[in-house]
Amino acid sequence: MQGLIMSHAISDAPLTLNVELGERSYPIHIGAGLLGDPRWLEPYLVGRQVMIVTNDTVAPRYLERVKQGLSGDREVREVVLPDGEHTKTLDSVSLIWDALLAAGFNRRCTLVALGGGVIGDMAGFAAACYQRGVAFIQVPTTLLSQVDSSVGGKTGVNHPRGKNMIGAFWQPRAVLIDTDTLRTLPxxxxxxxxxxxxxxxxxxxxxxxxxxxxxxxxxxxxxxxxxxxxxxxxxxxxxxxxxxxxxxxxxxxxxxxxxxxxxxxxxxxxxxxxxxxxxxxxxxxxxxxxxxxxxxxxxxxxxxxxxxxxxxxxxxxxxxxxxxxxxxxxxxxxxxxxxxxxxxxxxxxxxxxxxxxxxxxxxxxxxxxxxxxx
Amino acid sequence: MQGLIMSHAISDAPLTLNVELGERSYPIHIGAGLLGDPRWLEPYLVGRQVMIVTNDTVAPRYLERVKQGLSGDREVREVVLPDGEHTKTLDSVSLIWDALLAAGFNRRCTLVALGGGVIGDMAGFAAACYQRGVAFIQVPTTLLSQVDSSVGGKTGVNHPRGKNMIGAFWQPRAVLIDTDTLRTLPxxxxxxxxxxxxxxxxxxxxxxxxxxxxxxxxxxxxxxxxxxxxxxxxxxxxxxxxxxxxxxxxxxxxxxxxxxxxxxxxxxxxxxxxxxxxxxxxxxxxxxxxxxxxxxxxxxxxxxxxxxxxxxxxxxxxxxxxxxxxxxxxxxxxxxxxxxxxxxxxxxxxxxxxxxxxxxxxxxxxxxxxxxxx
Structure with a gap:
């Protein structure tokens, strides 16, 4: 394995890993400069309607770049939530559902989770339960979410009596990990x-x-x-x-x-x-x-x-x-x-x-x- | 098929139907006197902890009878919600989650939905998302829920902007249809x-x-x-x-x-x-x-x-x-x-x-x- 690791490190090309889950299998793409490049996001979108879910720390840095990675004929909306673990509640997920319904999104739509684990867990849970399940894509921007919460399909929110007590297993269609986003991480x-x-x-x-x-x-x-x-x-x-x-x-x-x-x-x-x-x-x-x-x-x-x-x-x-x-x-x-x-x-x-x-x-x-x- | 129907009608024994969904397959038992008989409920319970979800119309009629169908060493709790389609909201499902957490229920527990389609849809959705999914059993008490919502695994709640907009696909472990419950149905x-x-x-x-x-x-x-x-x-x-x-x-x-x-x-x-x-x-x-x-x-x-x-x-x-x-x-x-x-x-x-x-x-x-x- 050490040899394999060194051979990867020579090239700058993104690495791709497939999570094998039968008909729910999906790829994880890892590399620099993935955001804003339509080759990485477009192939995984379902339907015309795209809802980007992000927070007020990540949005000013990366929201426009993600939008640049979407073709012009998409109907793109966004939900910008406050940053922080304290926002990982059913009320926040309800705001996502309200936004989807207000925009008239049907079940052929895609949610894009742009942010850390909190955003990924909430957007994933929102996708799992919107009209009993719609597509979503993880774009994790923290190291923690890149190596942990973006893989495995666990989604959900906290409850005053316990962490992650309400949630669902719901697999993303793809995970895009742009290592450049770590440059702005505290x-x-x-x-x-x-x-x-x-x-x-x-x-x-x-x-x-x-x-x-x-x-x-x-x-x-x-x-x-x-x-x-x-x-x-x-x-x-x-x-x-x-x-x-x-x-x-x-x-x-x-x-x-x-x-x-x-x-x-x-x-x-x-x-x-x-x-x-x-x-x-x-x-x-x-x-x-x-x-x-x-x-x-x-x-x-x-x-x-x-x-x-x-x-x-x-x-x-x-x-x-x-x-x-x-x-x-x-x-x-x-x-x-x-x-x-x-x-x-x-x-x-x-x-x-x-x-x-x-x-x-x-x-x-x-x-x-x-x-x-x- | 006419002959098959007539031959069934001669006996009083319950009929059983299997819903074939691979590892999520489950039986539907249909007949008189199923409630209160431990042969029909006990085999499908997961864990010791049982939460009966019902409403204030059904509870006075059938809650005690269902409890009689449970063995003495079970930890049995109940949530009694107001009756009616207007209660089919995320707030009601939150009350079920609160009750589960307050009672310290872990993921080896079973929810029993005792009531019509509203109760079945909410209890099923609560089960689908409690700790990312626990067991549940449908005991539908209206004709509508017996022939419709108790089969197929659709669960969920209404949103002010649309019916059943929030929900999940989640299969019950069994459905028990006691035709005697129709005698009290308006x-x-x-x-x-x-x-x-x-x-x-x-x-x-x-x-x-x-x-x-x-x-x-x-x-x-x-x-x-x-x-x-x-x-x-x-x-x-x-x-x-x-x-x-x-x-x-x-x-x-x-x-x-x-x-x-x-x-x-x-x-x-x-x-x-x-x-x-x-x-x-x-x-x-x-x-x-x-x-x-x-x-x-x-x-x-x-x-x-x-x-x-x-x-x-x-x-x-x-x-x-x-x-x-x-x-x-x-x-x-x-x-x-x-x-x-x-x-x-x-x-x-x-x-x-x-x-x-x-x-x-x-x-x-x-x-x-x-x-x-x-």
Missing amino acids: ERELSAGLAEVIKYGLIRDAGFLAWLEAHMEELRALDGAMLREAIHRSCALKAAVVAEDETEQGVRALLNLGHTFGHAIEAHQGYGAWLHGEAVGAGMLMAAELSHRLGWLDDDDVVRVSAILEAAGLPRVAPGNMTRDDFLEVMRLDKKNLDSRLRLILLRALGDACVHDATPKAELDALLETFPRG | ERELSAGLAEVIKYGLIRDAGFLAWLEAHMEELRALDGAMLREAIHRSCALKAAVVAEDETEQGVRALLNLGHTFGHAIEAHQGYGAWLHGEAVGAGMLMAAELSHRLGWLDDDDVVRVSAILEAAGLPRVAPGNMTRDDFLEVMRLDKKNLDSRLRLILLRALGDACVHDATPKAELDALLETFPRG
């Missing part, structure tokens, strides 16, 4: 995206983890070829997992490494206070420490996890105001739990995650009590 | 249900249409064997169509005979003023008259359609306050339209419906101007 959000990239190495690919340890500096300096490579490798790992298990009955749960703890942090702090990737970063270190307590990881493994998170600019502590019980209260509601049993994703080794539903309460309590707080 | 609602029964004969089965002409009086007198037969035959016809075309790309559109005109009536009069089946009844006569104008039906055919609607106790006129333009305004938004082209379901003969997207404007205008008003 450094903190780049780090948050790197947390998910590191996650793929930790759960499934020790070789990729080593590659990331070697190239973290270039990634943070926005080296185009390295970014394209890391995104391609991440999407390929996620696509393989999703193709095995589209509706999360089995192996797909591994993608939630760090997420059970991370969701608890996000929910307790209020959505948006911690970036999702930051919470997942701390959560992955918690999962690694718990795996160490169970005798699966050795000291050096945990040090490597901690070091790569630090190199990516991620937090390695939990919030100072969060008790053991604060964690447990949110974790009880986690979607992975079956009946009333807590299920966690842990590491048998670096590059080898597993689903674990028999964690001794004493070990979990000890972790939640002793894990460093910021 | 006569007007029984007639509305008969409109959909007649529809199946008109679109696909001239033999069934003749059977209905012969037995309409017994059906309106709630003869149990005749009801079971009519429901079974209707569900079988719908199931065959749905199995051919689950997501309504082709033949399933035929099930919308009378619905384009009918939806226009409902939307213009305000949802609930006309019952859905009443609007469909008038809409079918409009479709028959338009088919006559196109030279497909002869005078006698139209008279037969009018006569069976009258025998079923259905209206055969459009609302007195509704102009041609009132019809056209709503019809323009119909989900069947592709791009901006109006599509109608018409009759080439009694028992043979077709999709038609080239109706001359003059013929449509003439129908909408001359069709009798009430």
